[in-house]
Amino acid sequence: MITSDPHLRARTLVEALPYIRRFHDEIIVIKYGGNVLSDAGSSLTELAEDVALMRSVGMRPVIVHGGGPQIDDLADRLGLVPSFVDGLRVTDAAMLEVVRMALLGTVNPAIVTALGCQGAAAVGLSGADSSLAMASRISTDLGFVGSINRVQTGVVAELVQAGVIPVVASLGVETGGQLLNVNADSFASALAVALGAAKLIFLTNISGLLAEIDDSDSLIAQAAVDQVQGLIDNGKIRGGMIPKVTAALDASMGGVERVHLIDGTVPHSLLLELLTDEGVGTMIVGGSR
Known part of the structure; x- marks a missing residue:
């Protein structure tokens, strides 16, 4: 809710100023989950507003997205039954086509369009474009599911330099040109x-x-890498959160200064985490190259 107190509004703006200065010209990668997109309300519009503001004050946002619920919905309409192994979608040729259609035909253009409605220039692409994300298959059991071996940032870097927001679907490509389904969290981290x-x-x-x-009041505002690893080892991070948190740790250990896990269904949570002292989620710090 926007406060009616003009003095509080002014303090909020002043609080944001050092963060705007600190991250001016810095690249900030945002992983937008399909679960957030599928939630009721205006989360996509709010994301677009937040990202457009980030770009307007000189930050350089890059969006990576998956689309699990959207893939499931399309698969259901086509009579295909999804199956998973260790949280990864088994992707045969038919399911790969569903993944491609859902990501590139539905989710990606929706994000690009929403950004355009906020006056932000954006271009949709996938990891297959300009061989951005070179990948290899994880196992025969998973089919066309890949892990990234090499990221060639040329096309994304050129868009960022031109002031355009890249919106990247989590698809990779093998050396021979075969498209592969890549976990979006791992993609964003790489x-x-x-x-x-x-x-x-x-x-x-x-x-x-x-x-x-089971205690929603025990939110960890800031955690070191070893503390987060301890939560995994102690079973306090479970199930589908493990791949996401592992991707976050990989990014932190790979040199990303700050990695955040926040609730994208909270209105303008992106700006609250970026531009306020208190923030709204968990920030992971302490990794190194």
Whole structure:
């Protein structure tokens, strides 16, 4: 809710100023989850507003997205039954086509259009464009599922330099040209490291990391890499959160200064985490190259 107190509004703007200065001209990679996009409300519009503001004050945002719920919905309409192994979608030829259609035909253009409505220039692409994300298959059991071997940042770097916001779908490509389905969290982590990003922000549908799983008041505002690893080892990070948090740790250890896990369904959570002292989620610090 926007306060009616003009003095509080002024203090909020002053509080944001050092962060605007600190991250001027810095690349900030934002991973936008399909779960956030599928939530009711105006989360996509609010994301576009936040990212457009970031660009207007001199930051250089890059968006990476997946689209799990959108893929599931399209697969269901086509009569395909999704299956998963260790949280990764088994992707045969038919499912790969569904993934491609959902990401490049639905999610990607929706984000690009939303940014355009806020006056922000954006271009949609995938990891296959200009061989951005070179990948190899993880296992025969998973089919056309890949992990990234090499990121060639040329096309993204050129767009960023031109003031355009890249919106990147999490698809990779093999040396022979075969498209591969890549986990979006891992994709965002690899791209953030390759770009030398100052921040990587995961927009999820949870508030952040909790010291106690069942206690929503135990949110950890800031954590070191070894502390987060301890939460995994102690079973306090479970299930589908493990790949996401592992990707966050990979980015931190790869040289990304600050990695954030925040609730993208909270209105303007991106700006609250970026431009206020208190923030709204969990910030991971302490990694090194």
